[in-house]
Amino acid sequence: MTFAGGAALAYWKNARETGASAAPEPTRTPTPKRVASPRPSPSPTPTPKPKPSPSPSPKKTTVPKSGAGTFTTAQAAGDAVGSGTLRRYRVQVEDGIDISAREAAKEIQEILAHPQGWAAHGRGRFQLVSENADFVIRIATPDTADRLCLAQGLNTHGELNCETTQGVVVNLKRWMLGSPTFAGPPSEYRHLIINHEVGHEIGIRQHMSCPGPGKLAPVMQQQIKGLNGCRSNAYPYDEDGSYITGPVVP
Structure with missing residues (x-):
């Protein structure tokens, strides 16, 4: 198409105003915004549990040898318990050991009054006195116990108790520690000693x-020397009141 002078100018002017020949702008797809993934929260550091303090070792009982x-x-007295022949006894403790007479x-008074003991089954009446006693119960260190027992011809080897013409000699070691053959605490083993x-x-x-x-x-039975298949026992009678007996040792 050929335009002459002014007509051409008018055409291009009209085209600009109407945008007829303007090329459409390309459509731009918006770039999606990147959403940052949330960072995982760090796991809390576990608080270390305090280590338990070690339990203190049980205090070892020390028994003096001499x-x-x-x-x-013992300046003490009590009523007679049991029935039968009255036997008055006094209790003595060797000086210098940490036991109150x-x-x-x-404790011995309670042992002799136990419902499974001698007094409860007519084998005697026992009364704690501080003087004019029929026999004495002595608690002595191993060396002293050996000396008192040996005077009666009994060798206790620093380990055993004995009965003499004056009464009972209790080895302090056995009173405090019990016996390795006895399935019970020393407090129960004391019943066996006295009984x-x-x-x-x-x-x-x-x-x-x-x-x-x-x-x-x-x-x-001399249970400290071995049970020979039996169960350890500290009382002359069982809970039903039956006397616990066995073959006599020749």
């Missing part, structure tokens, strides 16, 4: 042995 050789008599006398030696005092001179596997050992 003592002064002199004794303190009065407390020991109280065994007082058994001799009331006239049971011979020892007994185990009556059979699994049965209760007689109180007159």
Whole structure:
């Protein structure tokens, strides 16, 4: 198409105003915004649990091997318990050992009054006194116990108790520690000591042995020397009131 002078100018002017010949702008797809992924929160550092303090080791009981050789008599007395022949006893503790004579006398008094003991079954009446006693119960260090027992021809080897013409000698080691053959605490083993030696005092001179596997050992068995299949036992009578016996040791 050919335009002359002014007509051409008019055409281009009109085209600009109407945009007829303007090329359309390309459509731009907006770039999506990147959304930052949330950063994971760091796991909390676990607070270390405090380590438990080690339990203190049990205090070891120390038993002196020897003592002064002199004794303190418990200044205590009580009512007679049981039935039968009255036997008055006093309690003595060797000087210099950490045992109260009065407390020991109280414990022995309770042992002799136990419902499975001699007094509860007519084998004697026992009364704690501080003087004019029929026999004495002495708690002595191993060396002193050996000396007192050996005077009666009994060798206790620093380990055993004995019964003498004056009464009962209790080895402090056994009183405090019990026995490795006895399945019970020393407090229970003390019943066996007193019941065994007082058994001799009331006239049971011979020892007994185990009556059979699994049965209760007689109180007159020397249980510290071995149970021979029996169960350790500290009382002359069982809970039903039956006397626990066994074959007599020749």
